[in-house]
Amino acid sequence: MKAAVLVFPGSNREGDMAQALELVTGRRPSLVxxxxxxxxxxxxxxxxxxFSYGDYLRCGAMAAQSPVMAEVKKxxxxxxxxxxxxxxxxxxxxxxxxxxxxxxNSHLKFVCSDVHLKVETSQSLFTNRYQAGQVIxxxxxxxxxxxxxxxxTMKKLxxxxxIAFRYCAPDGTVDGSGNPNGSSSNIAxxxxxxxxxxxxMPHPENAVEPMFGGTDxxxxxxxxxxxxx
Amino acid sequence: xxxxxxxxxxxxxxxxxxITPQIVAEHGLAxxxxxxxxxxxxxxxxxxxxxxxxxMWSEHCSYKSSKVWLKKLPTKAPWVIQGxxxxxxxxxxxxxxxxxxxxxxxxxxxxxxxxxxxxxxxGGIMRDVFTMGARPVANLNALRFGDPKNARTRHLVSGxxxxxxxxxxxxxxxxxxxxxxxxxxxxxxxxxxxxxVGVAPVDKIxxxxxxxxGxxxxxxxxxxxxxxxxxxxxxxTEFNEDSESKRPTVxxxxxxxxxxxxEACLELMATDAIxxxxxMGAAGLTSSSFEMAAKGSLGLVMELDKVPMRETxxxxxxxxxxxxxxxxxxxxxxxxxxEARKIFEKWELDFAVIGHLTDTExxxxxxxxxxxxxxxxxxxxxxxxxxxxxxxxxxxxxxLDSSKVPAPTDWKASLVTLMxxxxxxSKAWIWHQYDHLILGNTAIRxxxxxxxxxxxxxxxxxxxxxxxxHKGLAMTSDCTPRYVQAHPETGGRQAVAEAWRNITxxxxxxxxxxxxxxxxxxxxxxxxGQFAGAIMGMAEACSALDFPVVSGNVxxxxxxxxxxxxxxxxxxxxxVIDDIATSAGxxxxxxxxxxxxxxxxxxxxxxxxxxxxxxxxxEGAPPPVDLAVERRNGDFVRGQIVGRKxxxxxxxxxxxxxxxxxxxxxxxxxxxxxxxxxxIAAPHAYLYGEDQARYLIATDDGGALVEAARKAGVxxxxxxxSGGSAIAVEGLLxxxxxxxxxxxxxxxxxxxxxxx
Numbered sequence: 001m002k003a004a005v006l007v008f009p010g011s012n013r014e015g016d017m018a019q020a021l022e023l024v025t026g027r028r029p030s031l032v033x034x035x036x037x038x039x040x041x042x043x044x045x046x047x048x049x050x051f052s053y054g055d056y057l058r059c060g061a062m063a064a065q066s067p068v069m070a071e072v073k074k075x076x077x078x079x080x081x082x083x084x085x086x087x088x089x090x091x092x093x094x095x096x097x098x099x100x101x102x103x104x105n106s107h108l109k110f111v112c113s114d115v116h117l118k119v120e121t122s123q124s125l126f127t128n129r130y131q132a133g134q135v136i137x138x139x140x141x142x143x144x145x146x147x148x149x150x151x152x153t154m155k156k157l158x159x160x161x162x163i164a165f166r167y168c169a170p171d172g173t174v175d176g177s178g179n180p181n182g183s184s185s186n187i188a189x190x191x192x193x194x195x196x197x198x199x200x201m202p203h204p205e206n207a208v209e210p211m212f213g214g215t216d217x218x219x220x221x222x223x224x225x226x227x228x229x
Numbered sequence: 230x231x232x233x234x235x236x237x238x239x240x241x242x243x244x245x246x247x248i249t250p251q252i253v254a255e256h257g258l259a260x261x262x263x264x265x266x267x268x269x270x271x272x273x274x275x276x277x278x279x280x281x282x283x284x285m286w287s288e289h290c291s292y293k294s295s296k297v298w299l300k301k302l303p304t305k306a307p308w309v310i311q312g313x314x315x316x317x318x319x320x321x322x323x324x325x326x327x328x329x330x331x332x333x334x335x336x337x338x339x340x341x342x343x344x345x346x347x348x349x350x351x352g353g354i355m356r357d358v359f360t361m362g363a364r365p366v367a368n369l370n371a372l373r374f375g376d377p378k379n380a381r382t383r384h385l386v387s388g389x390x391x392x393x394x395x396x397x398x399x400x401x402x403x404x405x406x407x408x409x410x411x412x413x414x415x416x417x418x419x420x421x422x423x424x425x426v427g428v429a430p431v432d433k434i435x436x437x438x439x440x441x442x443g444x445x446x447x448x449x450x451x452x453x454x455x456x457x458x459x460x461x462x463x464x465x466t467e468f469n470e471d472s473e474s475k476r477p478t479v480x481x482x483x484x485x486x487x488x489x490x491x492e493a494c495l496e497l498m499a500t501d502a503i504x505x506x507x508x509m510g511a512a513g514l515t516s517s518s519f520e521m522a523a524k525g526s527l528g529l530v531m532e533l534d535k536v537p538m539r540e541t542x543x544x545x546x547x548x549x550x551x552x553x554x555x556x557x558x559x560x561x562x563x564x565x566x567x568e569a570r571k572i573f574e575k576w577e578l579d580f581a582v583i584g585h586l587t588d589t590e591x592x593x594x595x596x597x598x599x600x601x602x603x604x605x606x607x608x609x610x611x612x613x614x615x616x617x618x619x620x621x622x623x624x625x626x627x628x629l630d631s632s633k634v635p636a637p638t639d640w641k642a643s644l645v646t647l648m649x650x651x652x653x654x655s656k657a658w659i660w661h662q663y664d665h666l667i668l669g670n671t672a673i674r675x676x677x678x679x680x681x682x683x684x685x686x687x688x689x690x691x692x693x694x695x696x697x698x699h700k701g702l703a704m705t706s707d708c709t710p711r712y713v714q715a716h717p718e719t720g721g722r723q724a725v726a727e728a729w730r731n732i733t734x735x736x737x738x739x740x741x742x743x744x745x746x747x748x749x750x751x752x753x754x755x756x757x758g759q760f761a762g763a764i765m766g767m768a769e770a771c772s773a774l775d776f777p778v779v780s781g782n783v784x785x786x787x788x789x790x791x792x793x794x795x796x797x798x799x800x801x802x803x804x805v806i807d808d809i810a811t812s813a814g815x816x817x818x819x820x821x822x823x824x825x826x827x828x829x830x831x832x833x834x835x836x837x838x839x840x841x842x843x844x845x846x847x848e849g850a851p852p853p854v855d856l857a858v859e860r861r862n863g864d865f866v867r868g869q870i871v872g873r874k875x876x877x878x879x880x881x882x883x884x885x886x887x888x889x890x891x892x893x894x895x896x897x898x899x900x901x902x903x904x905x906x907x908x909i910a911a912p913h914a915y916l917y918g919e920d921q922a923r924y925l926i927a928t929d930d931g932g933a934l935v936e937a938a939r940k941a942g943v944x945x946x947x948x949x950x951s952g953g954s955a956i957a958v959e960g961l962l963x964x965x966x967x968x969x970x971x972x973x974x975x976x977x978x979x980x981x982x983x984x985x
Contacts, residue, residue, distance in 0.1 A: 010485050012401025016669045051399045054485025110394050112664045141664040206666050211809055
């Protein structure tokens, strides 16, 4: 699997992502600069976490207008898988690749913590290594992760099975206790309609090694390798 | 003193005021210091020259009151590559790698404007580290706030924490550890001490000394604005009720720009174009340019009109004294300007050649072709005022007879009270706002062990790491100000010993120290005596533990309306472990582990948290620190940890044995039952006393550990076992973990969310 990780001014988890991809897939991804609208053909495009353009204007808003994102939109339309994490999730929603928006956390503070996620479906190229209903532990680190969409969109997301992960308690109960940011319906990650684009706030790339945050995030990378190699 | 002949006396700018005694005083220069200036200059200074002397001779930049004492600290060891005097200290951590680190205060700005003050403190210390070629791998911070009941405290906690988070998180450097205390002595003067640790190859370390007459002087980073003018001078005076009007002297940070600056600098550093580099911190362009020229014994011509400016109408005085953030000054090899410019333009940063090196040893400043300042560099540095201020040592208070301190009337309530008091309550509300996981290298997180433990990037076996697994850097920050207040020598010794112990308690070898000396007004003999005493104690401990000081920072005049802070020599420390798999955290995660107390317990209640929180008394002598015992016990514990005999380990500090046990139980969600040894006369002194050089260890084989300790001549006693859902001490108390957790975790969020 050949992957590209985008780099914007202010990206800061591109290294974590590259490290995780290399560890699990055995292949170092290429890093693609934000001004590069014409990067090599890849099997997977990752929009990593960070503070692209300093989060100025609105998280992800400026990155969504960059040359590289114009190309990402084109390729996503052709079915090239896109994974957006944290600021990457904010960027792909700003770019219109995913519905909804990420608002300021309900408690108004940055939060870095392990959270539990309930995997909603194993029927995607991203989640095929997990079981539906499985609970995994991965960290979050963000100030704007409060997912919101209007009622119609929420209904469509539910009906079409576009919800990838929900925040939950350690035992899998989906309620307020496991929700770190006030997200609607505890949503941690969503797919596009074809499930070729996934955006999520948590950082599976920081949960791939036993001594450094555990290994619950590995499944996502292993699943992609299986689907895309 | 010889002053090189002045060929170009400066011109006065239009509207430039005449120098009056009042203007001199406003610049923080004492009359005799001004006389010294006149002697060096041989004429009246211009305003920009006066401003430069004022900044360079401020306490903050010149260390004029502290230098004679700082020289007493041990700074050498075979693994020390660079001691104090550069932007940060450098130590060899093996495999061709160096750890570069320093701690620095941003106390005064953080009190005036907590968010920006703390944020730029973090930004400044990170710049100190990456200026030397290191990529930062971790941040820590030590915070001291006033009494929670003080009206301003909540606002300060909220702003400082958000500022640290805002800057560090955006930079993408994990904030992995630190400490937070509260005491009324900080009501009018909080402490914000920030530490950064970075890693660089030993053969790619960058220094400030300029070389090569004619070489270009280059300015990179943000544009210069009017923020922070006279920050260094402001930080060198006491506060009074007008302090809030000093808000414009606080710098404003932009972590996004600093992230770009970090990447651009490291990219340029990967080439060989840089001769010398220095960040612009306190006193901005003034101190950076003087430092580079002075260290290289050269002169400098700076064309100030070429400095990138954020605002119109700025003048040379403002440009030289601005403390705008995210700026660097460097000397490039001739002909490499275009290559460097391309890198900075790619990162959308300013890049300007603003001058060149000369052989005159003079700083010549020009403004649109006219000379506006011309200062001989060596005398400004060598003739800087240095004071041996009068000092009076604090006498050691009488030892408190622990048997006369009442036992708790309600044992269970005593533990709940201690675990929920401001100093011991969970600080999760704070560290959850810091990204402590970014970079994917954090092995021991906040509340996971006595020191933070971070994997060293680039130290894999493939890269030549000689150890078996992942090499790690352990780091901590420590000081017990109430001990220092009671007896500075003991307190200084204890701060160093506790830092050493915390590094040891995760299994790492303690290597070196950075010190952040926060004290009151040095012109008062008793304050200078606190400083002197603390240094004596620290020096003794650093020597005995082979734990040299490699960098540091002094913050004096931490007083408001004449009331000083508790003397606070914060110790930041770094250690190394060859294989993170052999480290130990402090979380008790398994039932049936033997709990062994290592070290001697007399039950020292003088200056203890128990005495303060349960009896409202801050009395007695602090616990004595026997450095030979410290070393013997610590070396034993470290050996057991890396020999994989230890499941969890926690040093005993504030609150003593029972608080340490409670912390291990809560962080690992496992209960424990212990029984006191036979013949303990005062159980409360045994359980809450703060005797030093002690560790609580959880191990699979308690008998073997006690026997190994006996052979090593180290006191050790098996107290009980982990398990269950309560903390129980036979015959005294049993507290359900959940009840203790609720109290421990509720205090800080409850306080922060309550109405003022």
